[in-house]
Amino acid sequence: MEIKLKNFIEPGKIVSFLNFSGSFQKFKSNKKVCYVLDTPFTKNIKVGNYFRKYFSNYTESKFRDACRIALLDPIVVDTNLKNLSKTEIKKVRFVEGLMYQSDTFVFVNFEKGFYEKNRAYYRKLFLKLTKYNKCILLVTNDVSFLLGMKSQCFLFTEQCYEQIQDFYDDNLYHYVQMPQIISFVKFLNKRGIVMNHYVDQKELLKAIYRSVS
Amino acid sequence: MAKQIHFLDVGLNYKKRWIFSNFNFNFIEGIPVCLIGSEASGKSSLLKMVKNEISYTGSILCDEPCEVILDFHLEDDISIYEYLNIKNMDRVFQQDLQNFLKLKNYSYSVLKLNEVYQLKVCLCKYLFQCPRFLFVDDFLHILSLEDRELFFQMALKYGITLFYVTSSMEDVLFFPYLVVLGRDGILLEGSTLKVLKEEKIMKRLGYSLPFIVDLSLQLISYELITDICCNFKELRSKVWK
Numbered sequence: 001m002e003i004k005l006k007n008f009i010e011p012g013k014i015v016s017f018l019n020f021s022g023s024f025q026k027f028k029s030n031k032k033v034c035y036v037l038d039t040p041f042t043k044n045i046k047v048g049n050y051f052r053k054y055f056s057n058y059t060e061s062k063f064r065d066a067c068r069i070a071l072l073d074p075i076v077v078d079t080n081l082k083n084l085s086k087t088e089i090k091k092v093r094f095v096e097g098l099m100y101q102s103d104t105f106v107f108v109n110f111e112k113g114f115y116e117k118n119r120a121y122y123r124k125l126f127l128k129l130t131k132y133n134k135c136i137l138l139v140t141n142d143v144s145f146l147l148g149m150k151s152q153c154f155l156f157t158e159q160c161y162e163q164i165q166d167f168y169d170d171n172l173y174h175y176v177q178m179p180q181i182i183s184f185v186k187f188l189n190k191r192g193i194v195m196n197h198y199v200d201q202k203e204l205l206k207a208i209y210r211s212v213s
Numbered sequence: 214m215a216k217q218i219h220f221l222d223v224g225l226n227y228k229k230r231w232i233f234s235n236f237n238f239n240f241i242e243g244i245p246v247c248l249i250g251s252e253a254s255g256k257s258s259l260l261k262m263v264k265n266e267i268s269y270t271g272s273i274l275c276d277e278p279c280e281v282i283l284d285f286h287l288e289d290d291i292s293i294y295e296y297l298n299i300k301n302m303d304r305v306f307q308q309d310l311q312n313f314l315k316l317k318n319y320s321y322s323v324l325k326l327n328e329v330y331q332l333k334v335c336l337c338k339y340l341f342q343c344p345r346f347l348f349v350d351d352f353l354h355i356l357s358l359e360d361r362e363l364f365f366q367m368a369l370k371y372g373i374t375l376f377y378v379t380s381s382m383e384d385v386l387f388f389p390y391l392v393v394l395g396r397d398g399i400l401l402e403g404s405t406l407k408v409l410k411e412e413k414i415m416k417r418l419g420y421s422l423p424f425i426v427d428l429s430l431q432l433i434s435y436e437l438i439t440d441i442c443c444n445f446k447e448l449r450s451k452v453w454k
Contacts, residue, residue, distance in 0.1 A: 073253070075230055083227070087252035112354060113380045115251055117419030177357055180383065180424035187445045193453055201424070205431050212437060212452060 005137055009104050012130045014151035016138040018164070019175040021156065024108050024139075034097025037108040038089045041081035047092060048077035055099050066098035069125065071118060087113045104135040111145040123149050143167060144179035147199040168197045215242040216345055218279065222271035223262065225255050232258060235398035236271070242345060245368070245375040247385045247405070250394035251419060256378045257283070259394070260348045279346035285335035287323040293334055294319040297341065306341045309367055313337060313360070329355055340367055348376045353384070362387060382423050385409070386443055393418070406441055 008015045027035045043050060052058050067074060072091040076084065084092060090110055097105050111119050126136045126149070138151065146153060146167075153164040155172055164172055168182060178186075181204060185195045193211065198204040217239050224234035232255040240246060250256045262269045264281040289296065299307065299319060314333055323334055332355060339347060347368065353361050365387045368375050377388065385391050391408040393401040393415075400418065401408050409415065409426050421427065429441045429448060442448040 076253075078228065078230075085253040085257065113252060113351065115249075115380060115419045116382070116421030118252065184424070184428075184445055184448075188449065191449065193449070201428065201431075205428065205435070208432065208452060209435055209437065 005106065008137065008152075008154070009135050011103065011133040011135050014126055014130055014136040014138065014149065016140060016146050016149075016151045016153045018141060018143065018146075018153065018155045018172070019157065020139045024106065027106075029093065029096045029100060029102065031100050031102060033104045033106060034093070034100060034102035035106045035108065036090055036093045036097065036110055038086040038113075040089060041084070041092075043081050046078055046080055047084070050081055051095070051099060055096075057099065062099065063095075066095045069098060070094040071121065102134075104137065105129070106137045106139065108139045109141070110138065111140060111142055119145060141176045143172070143176055143182075147179060147181070166197065167199060216276040217241050218263070218276065218346060219274040220271070221274065223259070223273060224270040225258050225262070225267075226270060231396065233394060233396055233398060234270070236394070238392065238399060238402070240346065240374070240376055242277075242374050244390050245365070245388050246377070246390045246392060247388035248376065248378045248392045248394055249380065249382070249385065249420065250378075252380075254394050254396070256380075256394060257350050260350055260378060263348055275346075277345045279348060280339055280342065280344040281348040281350075282335065282339055283350050285332045285352060287326070287331050287335060290322050290324045292320050293323055293326075296323050296334060297337055302341065309370075310337055310341075313363055313367065332356065333360070336364055340364075340371060340373065343371045344373060346376065347373050349378065351378050351380055353377075353379070354381050358383065382421055386423050386426070393420075406443075410441065 005017075024035050024037055027033075029035050045053070051063055067077070070091045072088070072095055076088055076092070081092070094105070110122070114122070123145070129136060138146070140146070154161050155164050155175060157175065167179075168186070181199060181201060185198055185204065188195050195204070195207055195211070198207060220236050220238040220240070223236040225232040232253070236259070248256060248259070258267060260281050260283055261267045263273060263279065264283065287296070293316070294300070297310070299310070302310070314330070314337070323331065326334065332352065353364070356364070361384060365375065377384070379385070385405055388405055391402065391405040392399055393408065395418070401411060401414065409422055412422060412430050415422060422430070425443060425445065425448060426441055429438065432438045432452065433441070438448070438451045442451060
């Protein structure tokens with residue numbers, strides 16, 4: 001079954017795709033869509049020079065702002081595109097989209113390799129971008145990255161796709177890894193300790209406290 | 214005497230920019246190590262240094278040759294059967310291979326396998342060579358948690374001491390020793406639980422804690438339990454006695 005992501009594009013929305021197996025390697029970012037993935041660059045040029053050379057709307061301040069938003073370390077500007085780490089590649093590709101002022105951003109397994117502080121930052125940033133009418137498409141297998149983020153979520157299987165309403169739906173976890181918090185609540189419920197379907201650790205903590213006191 | 218790999222004042226300098234420096238560490242046989250670090254902190258580069266693929270400052274002294282897995286994409290158009298030389302494989306390995314790969318047919322070309330299976334086949338290839346030390350880069354996250362656990366257990370069973378680089382905090386609990394890499398070398402190191410107990414420092418550095426450890430620490434502060442728990446069963450029995 002062929003599925004086109006463009007059918008899901010809606011300005012001002014975050015849409016996430018779980019277990020999506022399409023390949024994005026050959027797509028190039030442009031004014032309309034920015035693809036943020038960790039495919040290595042082939043150009044033998046420094047990051048800063050790359051933007052100066054290939055982006056007609058380049059200005060120093062615009063580039064600096066884009067780097068700040070994408071959390072790209074200013075030191076990386078002097079690094080060759082070929083020597084970037086995987087997370088740096090993703091950040092540079094994100095900067096490309098910000099420079100193009102793309103309407104849609106497709107993040108493919110973006111959260112991998114980032115530590116929690118930055119994951120939390122990007123979650124907030126995605127929400128902020130939707131307020132500027134940008135559409136954020138997240139292709140991921142990491143449900144924990146999506147918890148607490150208001151997004152339309154679709155699960156893809158071999159034959160079809162369906163919208164996920166509840167992250168506690170067991171059907172989902174035939175295809176992707178279950179977040180630990182969900183796993184734990186399910187574990188407790190199975191053993192007779194009744195807990196609501198929490199996705200926030202603080203809420204769960206309060207519920208545990210209430211259940212024993 | 215246990216074999217060791219010594220990292221002495223190891224540093225990585227790229228065009229006058231220090232990625233990290235002063236990395237001093239003794240990797241001892243029998244003590245699997247998990248290394249975490251922020252993005253672009255040089256974790257993968259450290260493995261490339263062990264493999265002598267990039268130049269670095271300081272020295273790395275190995276008592277014993279070691280294997281380093283930096284990439285798992287397979288390029289030979291041969292069957293899994295041939296690639297892993299299953300014909301001459303020990304029966305124990307064959308059994309473990311079956312448990313890990315869960316494939317009925319080994320005649321598929323390794324080129325046609327999806328990413329997850331390519332990784333599994335690649336890991337098996339290294340495991341069955343039983344190197345004394347095995348360094349693995351941060352790509353195991355594409356496997357399920359169960360498969361990762363199985364891989365770590367197999368390594369232990371074959372007497373392989375793993376040095377595992379990861380950005381997944383859930384994986385650190387599989388390892389008895391944890392090292393946190395920073396710009397100035399090692400920021401924190403020690404038995405995994407001891408390091409994780411440094412909750413404030415870890416969070417200030419930007420790391421989350423593994424879910425069960427984080428929850429335990431909060432329950433300790435609520436005085437519901439007294440020790441960190443590493444699994445659900447233990448936590449349940451302590452909280453709901």
